[in-house]
Amino acid sequence: MLSKYLDTATSIATLVASLAMVAVIGQRAWTMSHRPTPPQPFKAGDAIPRLPGLDPAKSERTLVMVLRHDCKYCAASLPFYRDLAKQFSTPESSRRVQLVVVMPDEPDVARDYVDSNKLQVTAVIPLSPDERLELRVRGTPTLLLADKTGRIKKVWTGQLDSSQQDEVRQALSIGTPAA
Numbered sequence: 003m004l005s006k007y008l009d010t011a012t013s014i015a016t017l018v019a020s021l022a023m024v025a026v027i028g029q030r031a032w033t034m035s036h037r038p039t040p041p042q043p044f045k046a047g048d049a050i051p052r053l054p055g056l057d058p059a060k061s062e063r064t065l066v067m068v069l070r071h072d073c074k075y076c077a078a079s080l081p082f083y084r085d086l087a088k089q090f091s092t093p094e095s096s097r098r099v100q101l102v103v104v105m106p107d108e109p110d111v112a113r114d115y116v117d118s119n120k121l122q123v124t125a126v127i128p129l130s131p132d133e134r135l136e137l138r139v140r141g142t143p144t145l146l147l148a149d150k151t152g153r154i155k156k157v158w159t160g161q162l163d164s165s166q167q168d169e170v171r172q173a174l175s176i177g178t179p180a181a
Contacts, residue, residue, distance in 0.1 A: 043140050044157050050148040051136050053104065055125045058152040061100040063174055066146040067123075068104045071115040073142045075161040080119050082167050090174070091122040099174050100124040106134045147173050 044050075050058055050066065058064045067083060069076040090099045101123040105112035112128035129137060145158040147170075156173055158166060 042138065043159075044138055044144075044146055044154055046154055046156060048154045050146060050152045050154055051133075051138070053127050053129070053133060055127045056102055056104075058148045059150050060124075061097055062150055063099045063155075064102060064148045064150075065099065065170070065174060066102050066104055066148065068106075068137065068139045068142055068144040068146070069115070070105060070142045071107050071111050076143045079143050079161050080121075082162065083121055084119070086170070086174070087122040102127060104129060104137070106137065145170060 050056070050064070056064070056066070065086070087101055089095070090101055101121075102125045103112070103116055103121060103123050104127045105115065106129045107115070109128040112126050116123065116126045141159055143160065145162075146154050147156040148154050156169075158170060162170065
C-alpha cells in the first residue's frame with residue numbers, strides 16, 4: 003500500500019514539475035516575441051531628430067554631438083571636441099557650421115558638463131525621457147553630421163581614432179561635399 007502511495011505521489015510531483023517547466027518556457031517565449039523592437043540607429047539619409055534648440059537651417063552643416071556626463075569615451079574625446087569648438091566658435095564660422103551638444107541628462111548636469119569642459123558650442127540640449135526615446139542613439143559619444151535641410155550625411159560612434167577625427171574635420175570643411 004505504501005509503494006502504491008509513493009508511486010502516485012511521484013507521478014503527481016512529476017506532472018506538477020513538468021507543468022511548471024512548460025509554463026516558465028511558454029512565458030519566456032511569449033515575453034521575447036512581444037518585446038518591442040529597439041529603434042534602428044541613425045544612418046546617412048535619415049532626418050535629424052526634431053529637438054528644441056536644434057535648427058539645421060541656421061548653417062550649412064550641423065554636427066550633433068551626443069554625449070553623457072558619465073561616459074569615459076566622451077571624456078577621452080574632449081580634446082578633439084574642444085578643438086572643433088574652438089575652430090567653429092566665431093560668428094562667421096557658426097553660420098557655416100554649428101556644433102550642438104545633445105545630452106540625455108538633466109539640464110543642469112548637461113550645462114555643467116559643457117561649461118566645466120570648456121566646450122564652446124552653439125547649443126546644449128538636455129533631453130527629457132520622451133525625447134531620449136526618439137534619439138535612436140545606442141551609445142555615446144555619437145556624432146551626427148547633417149546638412150542645412152536636416153538630412154544626416156554621416157554618423158560616427160565611439161571614441162574616434164586620428165583618421166576618423168580627420169574625416170570629421172574634412173566633412174565640416176565648407177567647399178567639400180558633406181560626404
